[in-house]
Amino acid sequence: MEKKGLLLVVSGFSGAGKGTLMKELLDHYDNYALSVSATTRAPREGELYGREYFFLKREEFLRLIEEDALYEYAEYAGNYYGTPRQYVDEKLAEGLDVILEIEVQGAEKIKKQFPDTVLIFVTPPSADELKRRLVGRGTETAEKIDKRLKRAVEEAKYMPFYDYILVNDDLAESTVRLHDIISSEHAVSARNRDFILQITDELKIVTNEKGE
Numbered sequence: 001m002e003k004k005g006l007l008l009v010v011s012g013f014s015g016a017g018k019g020t021l022m023k024e025l026l027d028h029y030d031n032y033a034l035s036v037s038a039t040t041r042a043p044r045e046g047e048l049y050g051r052e053y054f055f056l057k058r059e060e061f062l063r064l065i066e067e068d069a070l071y072e073y074a075e076y077a078g079n080y081y082g083t084p085r086q087y088v089d090e091k092l093a094e095g096l097d098v099i100l101e102i103e104v105q106g107a108e109k110i111k112k113q114f115p116d117t118v119l120i121f122v123t124p125p126s127a128d129e130l131k132r133r134l135v136g137r138g139t140e141t142a143e144k145i146d147k148r149l150k151r152a153v154e155e156a157k158y159m160p161f162y163d164y165i166l167v168n169d170d171l172a173e174s175t176v177r178l179h180d181i182i183s184s185e186h187a188v189s190a191r192n193r194d195f196i197l198q199i200t201d202e203l204k205i206v207t208n209e210k211g212e
């Protein structure tokens with residue numbers, strides 16, 4: 001089976017529970033690396049530089065763009081977010097599956113550069129549930145929540161372009177399902193051309209050995 005790392009994009013409405021899902025996935029399986037993005041947004045309580053994000057000043061972020069150090073970047077709710085190239089390259093080379101937890105425009109840019117990328121969209125079961133989770137999180141003002149819900153309407157338009165829609169109802173169940181999706185992607189025959197060639201050659205040798 002394919003040993004090379006896969007590039008995965010996980011997107012979803014703000015409040016869909018992507019962050020918790022990613023944490024759960026990384027806690028339970030060791031073949032994943034979660035890319036740490038750069039952003040100009042201020043850290044939320046409990047967030048650490050280099051763990052959740054590389055929190056940068058606007059000028060610092062613009063410098064990364066100038067230096068072509070990002071695979072993609074996008075503006076979201078008034079802030080810049082971008083994927084640094086280096087970490088992604090390193091982890092893929094190590095054979096890990098690299099997950100980019102990014103929004104829809106970034107996903108589109110990544111898919112264009114790397115058509116093999118698997119795109120997964122995480123959503124709560126309903127819009128009511130989404131609103132409940134955003135309010136319950138208690139980290140954003142009412143105005144910001146409203147902004148994020150309006151943004152969700154726009155993001156929903158991208159859902160048909162994703163390879164998978166993952167309804168995140170139960171966290172433990174969703175984690176297993178996400179891992180299963182990724183495992184299945186490794187088994188796709190188009191990703192295993194080298195293995196197919198290898199076993200074909202091996203079969204020839206084995207049958208010759210038997211004089212057939």
Ligand code: 5GP
Binds near residue numbers: 013072
């Ligand atoms: P938050 O501020 O809630 O952490 O993230 C806001 C949005 O930005 C989320 O949809 C998140 O997936 C997205 N995001 C985080 N990092 C990146 C990135 O590097 N590039 C892009 N395009 N979006 C990102």
